[in-house]
Amino acid sequence: MFPTKRPRRLRVNHKTRRLVRQIFVKPQNLVYPIFVAENIEEPKEIAAMPNQMHWPPEMAYVPVQKAINNNVYSFLVFGVPNHKDESGTEAYNENNVVCRAIKNIKKHCPEAYIITDVCLCAYTSHGHCGLITESGHVDNDASIKLIAESALAHAKAGADMVAPSDMMDGRIAAIRTTLDDNGYTDTPIMAYSAKYASAFYGPFREAAGSAPGKGDRKGYQMDYAVSAKEACKEFEEDISEGADIIMVKPGIAYLDIVKEASEKFNCPVAVYQVSGEYSMIKAAAEKGWIDERQIVTESLIAMKRAGADIIITYFAPEAGEWLC
Ligand code: PBG
Numbered sequence: 197m198f199p200t201k202r203p204r205r206l207r208v209n210h211k212t213r214r215l216v217r218q219i220f221v222k223p224q225n226l227v228y229p230i231f232v233a234e235n236i237e238e239p240k241e242i243a244a245m246p247n248q249m250h251w252p253p254e255m256a257y258v259p260v261q262k263a264i265n266n267n268v269y270s271f272l273v274f275g276v277p278n279h280k281d282e283s284g285t286e287a288y289n290e291n292n293v294v295c296r297a298i299k300n301i302k303k304h305c306p307e308a309y310i311i312t313d314v315c316l317c318a319y320t321s322h323g324h325c326g327l328i329t330e331s332g333h334v335d336n337d338a339s340i341k342l343i344a345e346s347a348l349a350h351a352k353a354g355a356d357m358v359a360p361s362d363m364m365d366g367r368i369a370a371i372r373t374t375l376d377d378n379g380y381t382d383t384p385i386m387a388y389s390a391k392y393a394s395a396f397y398g399p400f401r402e403a404a405g406s407a408p409g410k411g412d413r414k415g416y417q418m419d420y421a422v423s424a425k426e427a428c429k430e431f432e433e434d435i436s437e438g439a440d441i442i443m444v445k446p447g448i449a450y451l452d453i454v455k456e457a458s459e460k461f462n463c464p465v466a467v468y469q470v471s472g473e474y475s476m477i478k479a480a481a482e483k484g485w486i487d488e489r490q491i492v493t494e495s496l497i498a499m500k501r502a503g504a505d506i507i508i509t510y511f512a513p514e515a516g517e518w519l520c
Contacts, residue, residue, distance in 0.1 A: 221496045223267035223519055225505060227311065227466070228512035230259050231403055232297040233276035244399035245471055246478045248510055250276060256297035257304035259513070266516030270309040272359060272508055273297055274404055277319055283327055284319035288345035295353035302354045311386060312350040314343055314360040314371070323408040325362040325416060334415060340367040344374035351380040359443070361388040363416040365433075372438035386466060387439035390427040390453050393417035396446040396472030403471065420449075424456045431461050439463070441506065446470040448495055451502035458503025466506035467499045474510040489518055 206216050231242065233250035239258070240250045251259060260271055275294035277286040286292050294312055301308050316339065317325045326339030339362065347358040358375075360367050368387050375383050393414045401407040418426060431442050442461060444453045445468035457465045473495070481488035492511045496519075499507050509515060 219497050219501045221493075221500050221507065221515070221519055223512075223516035224269065225507060226268050226496075226512040226515060227270040227272050227506060227508040228259070228263045228268050229272040229274060229313075229508060229510060230256065231274045231276055232256050232293050234278040234293045242399070242403045244402040245475055245510065246482070248403065248474075250403075251297075253293050253296040253300055256300045257308075260301050260305045260308050263513040263516060264305060264307055266513050267520060268512045268516040269307055270311060270506075271301070272311045272313055273301075273355075274313045275318060276403075276405055280319055280321045282321055284316035284342060284346075287316050287319035288342055288349050290349045290352055292349065295349055298350065298353040298355055309356045310354070311357040311359050312347075312355045314347045314350065314358050315362045316342065316346070317362075317406040317408070318404045322410065323406050324411075325413065326364055332410070334364075336364045336366070336416075340364050340370040343367050344370040347371045347385075348374050348378055348380070351375055351378070351383045355383070357384045357386055357440075359386040359388060361391060361445075363388065363391050363413075363418070366437070368434045368437035368439050384440035385438060386441040386443055387434040388445055388468075389430045389434040389439065389442040390444045390450070390457070391417050392420045392446065392450065394420065394446050394449075394470070394472070396449070396470045398472050399475040400471035424453055427453045427456060428460060431457055435461060435463060441466055443468060443508075444504075446473060447499055447507075447509075448473055451498060454499065454502040454504050458505075464505040465503055466508060467502075467504040469495065469499070469507065469509040469511070471510070477511075489514075493518060 231250050232253045236252050242248045279286050315325050326334040329335045441464045443466040447467045447469040454467050480486045
């Protein structure tokens with residue numbers, strides 16, 4: 197008798213498949229990144245990321261409202277400042293572009309949950325995520341003080357959560373202490389814990405105007421050719437310093453790391469489907485080579501299956517609609 201097992205029995209028609217499906221992505225678990233930029237009056241499309249915009253802070257509520265209409269309630273706000281200098285002064289200015297956008301969103305969309313990206317790279321003239329010493333080295337300990345100040349400025353403006361993406365050592369503890377000392381004990385931290393030095397961030401650097409002028413980020417972001425143990429070290433460290441949520445970034449090429457995080461650590465795991473992943477899907481779909489909706493759904497479910505609780509994606513508004 198062959199075959200003795202027939203796994204196809206449970207795939208035979210859509211009613212059976214519907215019954216046995218286990219993995220669902222809910223719009224409530226999606227986070228939509230938005231870019232707020234100074235010196236523009238109207239939304240302006242980001243060339244390398246079709247359909248994603250730079251928004252003036254006074255209009256930040258517009259993409260937020262659109263996403264909320266599709267049951268996506270959480271947002272990751274990135275600032276694109278006008279002024280950049282050596283020490284990223286604008287990053288911790290309490291009236292910077294991100295702080296103004298937070299207030300604008302809070303005013304128009306009280307249901308929105310606002311997470312802010314905390315980093316210096318969009319604010320420094322050299323484009324690095326921390327301060328540069330005279331020898332050209334990124335100065336870890338001096339940087340984390342300013343990164344913590346930046347997180348505090350966001351919290352004061354009304355951010356619900358902060359998400360440091362700089363990959364400096366000790367920044368979670370620095371942020372936690374600064375927030376607590378100023379009374380923001382209930383503001384959670386989502387740590388970009390396993391953030392790899394990845395070419396998948398290419399389109400984002402155009403979006404944030406944050407490409408490093410000299411050198412690259414390999415001295416602080418992780419090397420993708422090192423085993424998952426390195427990621428576990430970062431998760432452990434961030435959790436012990438006070439991270440409430442740990443993140444893996446990029447997404448689809450790093451699902452082994454997501455699985456590791458979700459199996460080994462007792463906190464929610466977020467994954468970031470980054471700009472390169474977004475733009476590759478967009479470009480291929482524009483050419484008619486793939487079906488955008490199906491590819492996006494499949495990718496998001498793969499992330500969920502790997503163990504992600506939260507998915508950060510530029511497809512959030514559309515996905516919110518498709519998943520319902
Ligand atoms: C800032 C930051 C980056 C991204 C999120 N925060 C860029 C980088 O590290 O170079 C990438 C997001 C994306 O590609 O969508 N440090």
